[in-house]
Amino acid sequence: MSYEAGRGELDPQVESVLEMVNSIDFALSDYPPEEARDMMERMAEMSTADPVDVDDVREETTGEGDGVGVRVYEPEDAPATVVFFHGGGFVVGSLETHDSLCRLLADRSGLRVVSVDYRLAPEHPFPSAVEDAYEATKWAANRYDGAVGVAGDSAGGTLSAVVSLIARDRGMPDVDHQTLLYPATAYDEPMPSRSENASGYFLEASDMMWFASLYVGSDIHARNPYAFPLRASDHTDLPRAHVVTAGYDPLRDEGAEYARVLDEAGNDVTHTHYPSLVHGFLNMEGLVDRAYDAVDEVADETRDALV
DSSP, rough: OOOOOOOOSOOOHHHHHHHHHHOOOOOOOOOOOOHHHHHHHHHHHHHHHOOOOSSEEEEESSSSSSOOOEEEEEEOOSSSEEEEEOSSTTSSSSEEEHHHHHOOOOOHHHEEEEEEEEEEEESSSSTTTHHHHHHHHHHHHHSSSOOEEEETTTTHHHHHHHHHHHHHHHTOOOOOOEEEEEEEOOOSSSOOOHHTTTSSSSSSSHHHHHHHHHHHHHHHTOOTTTTSSOHHHHSOOEEEEEEEEEEEEEHHHHHHHHHHHHHHHOOEEEEEEEEEETTGGOTTTTTTHHHHHHHHHHHHHHHHHHH
């Protein structure tokens, strides 16, 4: 299997989105975290379509007191569960910014989706998000019958990969599938896509540096494989994986590299590359038609793995 992932001709609808975003000339890292979060919420409202109906949508908590908040999207007779972690560099993003995507995944897969409201940096730096993600996955595995998978985009894709590593290392819970949507898997390793797509394509290099500084804080934490999973010394015996990358994404090469490493370690891997699209395109379904193709593929692959 080839894990080469380059750029094609930019999708015309994405080009229109970028013209709009770049005309504003801002970066999330120009603002304090609270303001950046508000901007992310507004951007999500602009780029997503009207939410689809799911049979049951409810708020729950994984335990008493300091439990992790989750939003459960449950189609009727859902046979399995996907624990979903939203993106946002571990600093921004929320249940609301990814509500539309979670609804689509639940609707098109027929699977239960548990979206996790994990703690954000800088108020709660590494390993807080990892602890919450793992806790929520254990909770879902104990609460619901059927197989359990993990999924997420960007920072959420990182958490999906990390939870898969922790579950293997600790022997619990059983994670049967990992969906890694344009994940961040490395810290500061030089990769062509980081310079090639450093600016002008939605996710900015300055934002990536800002996210990392607020999340890990030090080089010691940054070298921890539970922060960035490409650092792990052992990638064997991990769940079946579906890795999605985009051509105009600074994280493109580390996503493709993680797929290659998983494959070489003997795991079952599917890597889908969208050469004409940008980071975060799955949350742009209100503006970019190709987002629906990716949602359908993720839904089909996840259902096939879990049912």
